[in-house]
Amino acid sequence: MKxxxxxxxxxxxxxxxxxxxxxxxxxxxxxxxxxxISVKYLEQIIIPLKKANYxxxxxxxxxxxxxxxxxEEITIGEIVxxxxxxxRLTECADNPLICERSPVCATRYLWREAAQAMFEKLESIxxxxxxxxxxxxxxxxxxxx
Amino acid sequence: MKxxxxxxxxxxxxxxxxxxxxxxxxxxxxxxxxxxISVKYLEQIIIPLKKANYxxxxxxxxxxxxxxxxxEEITIGEIVxxxxxxxRLTECADNPLICERSPVCATRYLWREAAQAMFEKLESIxxxxxxxxxxxxxxxxxxxx
DNA sequence: GCTATACTATACTTAAATAATATAGATCAA
DNA sequence: TTGATCTATATTATTTAAGTATAGTATAGC
Numbered sequence: 001m002k003x004x005x006x007x008x009x010x011x012x013x014x015x016x017x018x019x020x021x022x023x024x025x026x027x028x029x030x031x032x033x034x035x036x037i038s039v040k041y042l043e044q045i046i047i048p049l050k051k052a053n054y055x056x057x058x059x060x061x062x063x064x065x066x067x068x069x070x071x072e073e074i075t076i077g078e079i080v081x082x083x084x085x086x087x088r089l090t091e092c093a094d095n096p097l098i099c100e101r102s103p104v105c106a107t108r109y110l111w112r113e114a115a116q117a118m119f120e121k122l123e124s125i126x127x128x129x130x131x132x133x134x135x136x137x138x139x140x141x142x143x144x145x
Numbered sequence: 146m147k148x149x150x151x152x153x154x155x156x157x158x159x160x161x162x163x164x165x166x167x168x169x170x171x172x173x174x175x176x177x178x179x180x181x182i183s184v185k186y187l188e189q190i191i192i193p194l195k196k197a198n199y200x201x202x203x204x205x206x207x208x209x210x211x212x213x214x215x216x217e218e219i220t221i222g223e224i225v226x227x228x229x230x231x232x233r234l235t236e237c238a239d240n241p242l243i244c245e246r247s248p249v250c251a252t253r254y255l256w257r258e259a260a261q262a263m264f265e266k267l268e269s270i271x272x273x274x275x276x277x278x279x280x281x282x283x284x285x286x287x288x289x290x
Numbered sequence: 291g292c293t294a295t296a297c298t299a300t301a302c303t304t305a306a307a308t309a310a311t312a313t314a315g316a317t318c319a320a
Numbered sequence: 321t322t323g324a325t326c327t328a329t330a331t332t333a334t335t336t337a338a339g340t341a342t343a344g345t346a347t348a349g350c
Binding site: 027028029043046047057058059060061062063064065 | 323324325326327328
């Protein structure tokens with residue numbers, strides 16, 4: 001039940017785009033450098049984010065990727081739900097038919113409640129919040145002492 | 146980020162033991178039958194539960210497994226944390242040293258908060274609560290119409 | 291003490307998902 | 321029209337999950 005690199009890297013990618021939102025499109029190669037993730041893998045992760053209209057791309061020289069809406073309007077919960085397989089911890093959560101025990105399964109509700117608690121938390125935090133936090137982190141821990 | 150069968154089956158195993166708590170030890174073979182899980186796999190899952198003293202075993206004829214303490218004193222959160230790899234969603238949550246980015250990583254806290262929200266929920270529910278729920282489920286959905 | 295019944299420990303196998311890389315191609319601003 | 325950039329698809333390697341098999345060890349009760 002660990003978070004996959006897909007949603008962890010995806011969140012860092014979105015954070016990076018959020019930090020550069022006002023400055024315009026960012027190359028994935030620059031995100032790759034900053035975040036220590038391969039360009040190829042980022043290209044793969046960004047696809048669903050574009051399809052879901054969180055990110056748009058600008059082609060040609062001076063192109064790159066940019067958030068499709070302001071960082072205030074995108075929550076971490078949305079990103080994680082998109083990159084993991086929905087806002088849930090089990091298949092049966094929204095699709096009881098996949099398991100014949102669903103009608104009498106007391107544990108099924110547990111997993112729904114746990115997922116709900118977790119995603120409510122993540123949905124309460126926006127990319128803009130995260131940018132603030134990152135800034136605070138950077139101030140606390142300067143590169144040079 | 147799906148829950149593994151390990152913690153899902155483990156929870157159902159514990160629920161089964163809780164339901165029979167007053168009646169004495171239960172054979173894993175009977176749990177296996179009731180829950181539709183192989184005995185061999187249950188034997189594997191029960192090991193950490195015994196080591197952590199949630200379950201004790203009675204050997205010999207008429208033996209089996211029984212909760213080491215009343216269902217009221219065991220929470221689902223404890224079970225899941227034991228069978229998954231701790232009450233967390235990422236390695237870095239309690240062990241920042243495994244990732245060099247930890248000191249400047251704004252996302253690390255996200256995953257800690259999400260895990261906390263989730264496990265707080267699960268820790269608020271005991272096996273006794275789950276037994277009640279299961280009973281209510283069974284009443285709602287009778288075998289024969 | 292014997293023995294059937296049960297739990298215990300470890301090793302192995304298979305299948306699936308994750309994580310990443312590679313190749314070839316399509317777009318479009320300048 | 322060129323070259324920087326994004327796009328799509330295929331492939332591979334690694335890890336983890338899930339389950340099975342084998343060979344035990346312990347003990348209650350006769």
